[in-house]
Amino acid sequence: xxxxxxxxxxxxxxDEHKDTPLLWVLRETLNLKGTKFGCGIGIxxxxxxxxxxxxxxxxxxxxxxxxxxxxITIEGIDKNHPVKRAWELAQVVQCGYCQPGQIxxxxxxxxxxxNPKREEIIQAFLGxxxxxxxxxxxxxxxxxxxxxxxxxx
Amino acid sequence: xxxxxxxxxxxxxxLAVVLxxxxxxIAKTSQARSPILWIDLSExxxxxxxxxxxxxxxxxxxxxxxxxxxxxxxxxxxxRILPAPVNNAYxxxxxxxxxxxxxxxxxxMYGVLRLAGATMRHMLLLAASxxxxxxxxxxxxxLGYIYYTQGKIPYGELVKEATQLNIPxxxxxxxxxxxxxxxxxxxxxxxxxxxxxxxxxxIDAHINxxxxxxxxxxxxxxxxxxRIDKTKAKTVKxxxxxxxxxxxxxxxxxxxxxxTLMKAKDSxxxxxxxxxxxxxxxxxxxxxxxxxxxxxxEVAEIVGxxxxxxxxxxxxxxxxxxxxxxxxxxxxxxxxxxxVKKDRCIxxxxxxxxxxxxxxxxxxxxxxxxxxxxxxxxxxxGFGRKAxxxxxxxxxxxxxxxxxxxxxxxxxxxxxxxxxxxxxxAALMEGAIDERGKVVALNCKIAIHxxxxxAKSSVxxxxxxxxxxxxxxxxxxxxxxxxxxxxxxSVGHSHNAFIMETFIDQxxxxxxxxxxxxxLELLKDERAKRVISYxxxxxxxxxxxxxxxxxxxxxHFSFGSHCAQAVExxxxxxxxxxxxxxxCVMDIGPLVVHPDLARQQVEGGIIxxxxxxxxxxxxxxxxxxxxxxxxxxxILRIDEIPQxxxxxxxxxxxxxxxxxxxxxxxxAPAIANALFWGYDKKITSLPI
Numbered sequence: 001x002x003x004x005x006x007x008x009x010x011x012x013x014x015d016e017h018k019d020t021p022l023l024w025v026l027r028e029t030l031n032l033k034g035t036k037f038g039c040g041i042g043i044x045x046x047x048x049x050x051x052x053x054x055x056x057x058x059x060x061x062x063x064x065x066x067x068x069x070x071x072i073t074i075e076g077i078d079k080n081h082p083v084k085r086a087w088e089l090a091q092v093v094q095c096g097y098c099q100p101g102q103i104x105x106x107x108x109x110x111x112x113x114x115n116p117k118r119e120e121i122i123q124a125f126l127g128x129x130x131x132x133x134x135x136x137x138x139x140x141x142x143x144x145x146x147x148x149x150x151x152x153x
Numbered sequence: 154x155x156x157x158x159x160x161x162x163x164x165x166x167x168l169a170v171v172l173x174x175x176x177x178x179i180a181k182t183s184q185a186r187s188p189i190l191w192i193d194l195s196e197x198x199x200x201x202x203x204x205x206x207x208x209x210x211x212x213x214x215x216x217x218x219x220x221x222x223x224x225x226x227x228x229x230x231x232x233r234i235l236p237a238p239v240n241n242a243y244x245x246x247x248x249x250x251x252x253x254x255x256x257x258x259x260x261x262m263y264g265v266l267r268l269a270g271a272t273m274r275h276m277l278l279l280a281a282s283x284x285x286x287x288x289x290x291x292x293x294x295x296l297g298y299i300y301y302t303q304g305k306i307p308y309g310e311l312v313k314e315a316t317q318l319n320i321p322x323x324x325x326x327x328x329x330x331x332x333x334x335x336x337x338x339x340x341x342x343x344x345x346x347x348x349x350x351x352x353x354x355x356i357d358a359h360i361n362x363x364x365x366x367x368x369x370x371x372x373x374x375x376x377x378x379x380r381i382d383k384t385k386a387k388t389v390k391x392x393x394x395x396x397x398x399x400x401x402x403x404x405x406x407x408x409x410x411x412x413t414l415m416k417a418k419d420s421x422x423x424x425x426x427x428x429x430x431x432x433x434x435x436x437x438x439x440x441x442x443x444x445x446x447x448x449x450x451e452v453a454e455i456v457g458x459x460x461x462x463x464x465x466x467x468x469x470x471x472x473x474x475x476x477x478x479x480x481x482x483x484x485x486x487x488x489x490x491x492x493v494k495k496d497r498c499i500x501x502x503x504x505x506x507x508x509x510x511x512x513x514x515x516x517x518x519x520x521x522x523x524x525x526x527x528x529x530x531x532x533x534x535g536f537g538r539k540a541x542x543x544x545x546x547x548x549x550x551x552x553x554x555x556x557x558x559x560x561x562x563x564x565x566x567x568x569x570x571x572x573x574x575x576x577x578x579a580a581l582m583e584g585a586i587d588e589r590g591k592v593v594a595l596n597c598k599i600a601i602h603x604x605x606x607x608a609k610s611s612v613x614x615x616x617x618x619x620x621x622x623x624x625x626x627x628x629x630x631x632x633x634x635x636x637x638x639x640x641x642x643s644v645g646h647s648h649n650a651f652i653m654e655t656f657i658d659q660x661x662x663x664x665x666x667x668x669x670x671x672x673l674e675l676l677k678d679e680r681a682k683r684v685i686s687y688x689x690x691x692x693x694x695x696x697x698x699x700x701x702x703x704x705x706x707x708x709h710f711s712f713g714s715h716c717a718q719a720v721e722x723x724x725x726x727x728x729x730x731x732x733x734x735x736x737c738v739m740d741i742g743p744l745v746v747h748p749d750l751a752r753q754q755v756e757g758g759i760i761x762x763x764x765x766x767x768x769x770x771x772x773x774x775x776x777x778x779x780x781x782x783x784x785x786x787x788i789l790r791i792d793e794i795p796q797x798x799x800x801x802x803x804x805x806x807x808x809x810x811x812x813x814x815x816x817x818x819x820x821a822p823a824i825a826n827a828l829f830w831g832y833d834k835k836i837t838s839l840p841i
Binding site: 016017020021024025027028032033034035036037038039040041043044046073074075079084087088091093094095096097098099100103122123125126128129130131132133134135136137138139 | 341347354356484533757760
């Protein structure tokens with residue numbers, strides 16, 4: 001069965017079952033391995049991608065649901081994007097495993113709300129776990145990215 | 154991906170750190186027989202370091218590389234670091250095996266890495282001096298160039314000449330004032346690849362034509378596979394096989410892709426035997442450990458006559474503690490990619506214990522060491538968990554059985570069931586005070602499911618406490634269970650600091666003393682006293698809290714470092730506990746190599762410790778684990794962190810201590826102590 005996908009501005013046709021979770025198609029079929037597997041039940045957030053402007057959990061999203069919709073993964077966010085620059089400046093990462101998911105959430109939040117309050121930032125990241133404890137720096141990096149995007153830093 | 158043969162094609166000036174009878178030293182790679190790690194400077198002026206330490210988030214790749222680059226005086230943006238291949242010859246000088254753990258990496262490697270960088274710099278200076286016929290004193294090495302009056306030469310251009318020189322006996326080391334990175338910091342070397350999703354973790358490693366495998370473990374400990382019904386699974390296109398592993402207590406499932414593997418797993422019918430251990434149930438477990446406290450154990454420490462003093466004393470107190478099993482909750486589930494062939498074996502794996510991988514690989518493949526190629530990937534969290542390599546052995550067995558490369562990925566549920574938890578324990582603490590309020594006796598008895606290869610860790614942090622108590626006794630009873638326990642960030646200190654530090658506050662209350670004053674009174678160690686005093690000062694001890702409603706403090710010494718933490722806590726109307734502010738003061742010795750990375754470790758340790766204190770417990774029901782995923786095994790989320798974390802490092806002329814683990818143990822008792830004084834709640838079990 002052929003499924004049409006739009007990922008990071010590119011079109012793909014994949015020959016996969018429509019009930020296969022998007023995560024495995026991204027990782028195995030399309031070799032976009034920045035999106036990670038963590039819990040398989042949509043609760044840890046390491047598999048986060050953006051679907052038509054909303055953050056979704058690709059580990060529980062069947063391929064059939066994303067056909068022809070716009071998907072953005074960590075690989076689709078420009079390397080010089082203020083979010084990524086802020087992540088580097090605030091020295092957020094430790095093991096780094098959850099970070100693609102966190103960055104995807106940050107990117108989507110700032111696209112919709114370029115100047116979020118601390119409470120709004122916390123709200124946006126509630127579904128993304130980090131075991132290394134990078135949470136304080138995630139908040140700092142989003143605040144910094146917001147400033148960079150608005151030309152205030 | 155690179156394999157080991159490529160690693161050894163050095164292209165420039167290559168030095169190796171080698172272990173001799175008198176300690177570590179530097180040798181040329183061509184002459185090094187048992188290198189611990191290599192440093193290679195290429196002709197186009199890039200520095201590559203091959204690290205024997207696993208990067209699991211602690212920043213060790215940055216740490217090791219910056220020490221070499223500083224002494225070499227080399228631009229940071231031209232430094233690369235790669236994992237060293239695995240061979241028992243590349244063991245850690247202290248452990249004798251290839252292992253990352255115990256907050257030891259910088260401590261063990263600092264001196265020799267400086268020497269390596271300094272040796273290389275000196276050889277380049279000597280080469281330049283010969284080429285230009287200019288005395289050494291007129292040359293200067295700075296940020297990748299040798300400078301002389303008329304010009305400069307990039308290091309790389311001198312590589313060929315430097316390679317001809319002998320290793321200098323006494324390459325001069327920099328003075329502290331000359332450091333360009335050490336004590337200051339550099340950008341993390343692994344940031345960029347991790348931010349862009351390009352870092353290769355165990356789950357990302359791939360070998361061409363690999364099939365996908367996962368392992369399902371018995372739902373109840375002790376159960377065995379009786380029958381595997383593949384009828385339904387065979388209807389899943391891409392399902393390959395399913396067969397028992399180990400002692401038939403687990404089943405390997407293999408398929409062509411992860412999608413089909415997960416479907417096949419769900420449609421496979423495995424019949425397990427019912428002969429299990431029914432006491433594995435939350436309530437029964439608690440009773441089981443409390444009962445074990447009644448048994449006679451082993452005495453780990455005895456000073457004076459604590460039992461008699463406590464018996465005869467009028468002013469005394471006691472508490473019974475019960476602390477749970479904890480799961481590491483590394484976000485990357487156990488995974489690896491392996492290929493066992495007749496003539497060689499290839500392994501990509503995220504582990505802390507490469508020597509253990511090598512030994513299981515030899516066992517499974519039957520091949521000699523030189524035919525086994527192990528590459529360490531990035532670790533998506535380690536926390537001690539990935540020092541156990543049974544999952545690699547499983548992958549190797551599956552690969553050998555099928556004669557195919559295998560990519561093994563654990564599901565979260567099976568990762569939890571694999572059960573290498575932080576030990577559960579129960580403890581009895583008894584203490585006595587004399588008429589003048591002096592603590593005269595302390596008796597601790599702990600019943601604990603000890604880590605089988607590290608029984609000593611059962612009592613660490615209590616038996617070797619720095620508190621001076623004239624009559625003191627520590628006894629432990631080893632509790633057996635049908636699964637093993639394992640190292641969890643800060644190991645025995647993670648439970649023992651809680652027991653000791655909350656009991657100290659109970660003694661303070663009994664003696665009508667301030668908890669800070671009592672600690673200072675019980676300690677002789679000047680470094681310990683200083684971190685506590687400084688922490689109290691910075692936290693505003695004795696004053697109204699800045700953000701919360703009650704304040705608590707705790708102190709602990711572990712992995713060579715002193716750590717005091719004060720917290721401000723508040724409890725809302727629903728009884729939810731918030732830690733509003735945490736102040737951490739550490740003395741890790743004379744130097745903080747990378748202050749911001751050290752700070753990251755403190756933040757991480759506090760947050761992981763806070764998570765355990767407020768939320769974490771492995772639950773059991775009817776003989777097996779019932780908290781199998783993050784919906785039931787809860788870890789701290791972003792809205793639960795302290796609003797403020799303040800970190801201070803005090804310098805001392807002591808040996809360098811560790812930084813990855815010591816910030817974890819004090820946080821839980823500090824919170825419990827705040828609740829004890831501020832809310833009159835005596836906390837003796839976790840999570841709170």
